[in-house]
Amino acid sequence: MRESGRGTGTVRRSGLRLRRVYPGGWWFDVLLLIGLAGITLALANGHLYGVDQSVREWSDNHRPDVAYWVARVFNFLGQGGALLTPVAAILAIATGLRSRSIRPLLVVAAAFVATYVTVGPFKIWTDRAAPSSELPPTESVKIFNSHLPVDEYSMSYPSGHVANAIVWYSVISLLLVALLRALGRPDPPAGLALAIRIVPTAIVFCTTTYLSFHWITDSVAGLLLGLFIDRLITRVPWDDVPLPGLPRNVDRPGVFTSAS
Numbered sequence: 001m002r003e004s005g006r007g008t009g010t011v012r013r014s015g016l017r018l019r020r021v022y023p024g025g026w027w028f029d030v031l032l033l034i035g036l037a038g039i040t041l042a043l044a045n046g047h048l049y050g051v052d053q054s055v056r057e058w059s060d061n062h063r064p065d066v067a068y069w070v071a072r073v074f075n076f077l078g079q080g081g082a083l084l085t086p087v088a089a090i091l092a093i094a095t096g097l098r099s100r101s102i103r104p105l106l107v108v109a110a111a112f113v114a115t116y117v118t119v120g121p122f123k124i125w126t127d128r129a130a131p132s133s134e135l136p137p138t139e140s141v142k143i144f145n146s147h148l149p150v151d152e153y154s155m156s157y158p159s160g161h162v163a164n165a166i167v168w169y170s171v172i173s174l175l176l177v178a179l180l181r182a183l184g185r186p187d188p189p190a191g192l193a194l195a196i197r198i199v200p201t202a203i204v205f206c207t208t209t210y211l212s213f214h215w216i217t218d219s220v221a222g223l224l225l226g227l228f229i230d231r232l233i234t235r236v237p238w239d240d241v242p243l244p245g246l247p248r249n250v251d252r253p254g255v256f257t258s259a260s
Contacts, residue, residue, distance in 0.1 A: 016237055016240050016241070016242075017237060017240075018235040018236075018237065019234060019235050019236065019237055021231050021234050021235060028231070029228055029231055029232075032224045032225075032227055032228045032231075033224075033228060035224045036158075036221055036224040036225055036228070039217055039220060039221050039224070040126065040143070040157075040221065043143040043157075043217060044143055044144055048217050049138075049141045049142070051216060051217070052131070052141050052215040052216055052217055053137050053138075053141055055209060055215070055216040056131040056137065056212055056215065056216075057137075059209065059210050059211070059212055060212060063210070063211075067210075068211070071206075071207040071210050071211050072207075072211065074203050074204075074207050075161070075203075075204060075207040075208060075211060075213070077165065077200045077203055077204050078161030078162065078164055078165045078200070078204035078207075078208065079161070079164075080115065080160065080161075080164035080168060084164055084165070084168035084169070084172070085108070085112060085168065087168075087172060088107075088108050088111065088168055088171050088172050088175060089105075089108050091104070091172060091175040091176060091179060092104035092105050092107065092108045092175055093105070094179055095175055095178050095179040095182055095255065098179065098182035098183060099178070099182040099252055099255045100250065100252040101250065101251055101252045101253075101255045102243070102246070102250055102251060103238050103239065103241070103243075103251070103255045103256070104175055104178060104255060106238060106241065107171055107174060107175065107233070107238055108171065108175075110233055110236065111167050111168060111171045111229075111233060114167065114229045114232065114233060115160075115163060115164060115167055115168075115229060118163075118225065118229060119158065119160045119163050119164070119222075119225065120155075120160075122157070122158060122225070123155035123156070123157065123158070123160065124155060126143050126144060126157040126158075127143070127144055127145050127146060127148065127154050128140075128141075128142065128143045128144075128145060128154060128155075128156045128157040128215075128218070129141075129142075129145065129148055129152055129153060129154055129156060130153055130156040130212070130213060130214065130215075131156075131212040131213075131214065131215050132211075132212045132213065133152065133153065135148075135149075135152065141215065143157055156214055156215065156218050157214075157215070157217070157218045157221060158218055158219075158221030158222040158224075158225050159205075159208055159213075159214040159218040159219045159221065159222030159223075160222065161204050161208045161213070161214070161222065162201065162204055162205050162208060162214075162218075162219050162222030162223050162226060163222040163223075163225050163226035163229065164226070165200055165201040165204040165205075165226070166197075166201050166222075166223065166226030166227055166229075166230050167226055167229050167230050167233065169196055169197050169200050169201060170197045170230045170233070170234070171233070172196065173193050173196045173197050174256070176188065176193075176196070177193060178255055178256050182255070201223075201226075205219050205222075205223060238255070238256050239253060239254060239255055239256050239257050
């Protein structure tokens with residue numbers, strides 16, 4: 001996840017220096033990709049299916065109506081197109097208007113493109129049914145299952161809800177801080193900014209799995225992929241990305257690094 005000191009960064013026009021992430025360095029990003037590749041390879045070779053089926057069976061046998069509807073409501077926190085993207089876009093527009101800069105919109109565009117070109121194609125490539133499928137669990141749990149019926153949902157791996165939650169709530173946290181600064185308000189407590197990034201993701205991870213929308217390995221894979229994308233976006237020095245030819249009144253410096 002991101003450092004609590006995300007609001008501090010390099011001075012604009014001092015060169016494109018990547019912003020810090022925590023843990024620092026690229027080794028953690030490599031570990032995330034190795035973990036994602038390892039889970040995918042294990043599933044491709046028939047491993048971890050027992051874990052997936054056990055979690056699915058427990059969830060299906062411990063889901064009273066009240067718990068089901070509570071989980072359904074909270075699971076909406078992971079809706080990228082219906083909730084997260086619009087909220088982030090509104091924050092970006094408000095921040096951009098207040099700070100007289102289009103740079104907040106770049107963050108939203110980057111998050112949208114990054115998730116669109118990774119999560120969706122990954123789902124199509126892995127061709128896995130959801131645990132709520134009408135197929136027998138021994139069949140729907142398989143990955144790279146080219147034998148699924150034509151009308152069968154086959155985009156379960158990795159969980160887009162979890163990946164979207166990690167990326168978009170982190171973007172929302174960044175934009176919220178920038179908007180408060182543009183309004184001349186103090187930064188929110190570091191704990192609150194961190195909670196915005198962590199709590200909804202944890203809720204989405206649990207509810208998505210509990211409702212059998214995704215296998216547990218789908219959610220873990222979505223977590224790994226989402227963290228990787230988030231760290232890439234976090235590193236971008238948004239105040240220093242060159243935007244040649246734009247007048248100052250639409251490209252005011254210091255949107256993410258200035259307290260004014």
